[in-house]
Amino acid sequence: MSLAHDEQNRSAPSCPIDLVHLSRQTMGDRALEHEVLALFERQASHIGGKLTTLETGADHVVRADLAHKLKGSARAVGAFAVAKAAENYEHSARAGLMRAMDSRQLQEALAEALGALRELNG
Template structure:
């Protein structure tokens, strides 16, 4: 039996739960880059999950504006690449925080990025298990 692509699994999800305001990952967007190849989707999603955790650690540990901006920018790009729009938005908001006296705001943004990452990871795991 052939494996379903992530886009096919997502297509079976109710329409009101799809897209930028629905699922944590837009698999239709991802399929444009992976040509709908299930193994490539799996590899890209695995890289996203492992690298995002490292980048989140870098964001949390950032000591300078440049370190902060670089980590947030990388998280934003990774999220956009797979269609994790909520995470991309959280990372974009984090990236905009630069300057002194922002530690409380930065901490809140890290929490938002982490929450959206955890949501994306859980959704990815669910989709991959259903294949």
């Protein structure tokens, strides 16, 4: 990954990953930032794909647990829009309600964050 590390780029409001937050979480260790982002990218892709392919009637607990995992890892790297969307999805799933809006918002937030990670890697 070739992250832009000047303060202006790290705090760009349009970036769906808060790189300043990530830097604080990793105590400024750039190698660790790369590793954590790579792990998040793999996990987010996997969970997002799994949630998309689960049958409509799939167990709401499974959906909620996947969203919960995604929420935690998204918060850790500073993908706060993903974390919020995953939280909404999790609450709906735990309530036994699967609203299309929650699923759509989560998929959109994931696509934006994963797209930003691809740009950072490029």
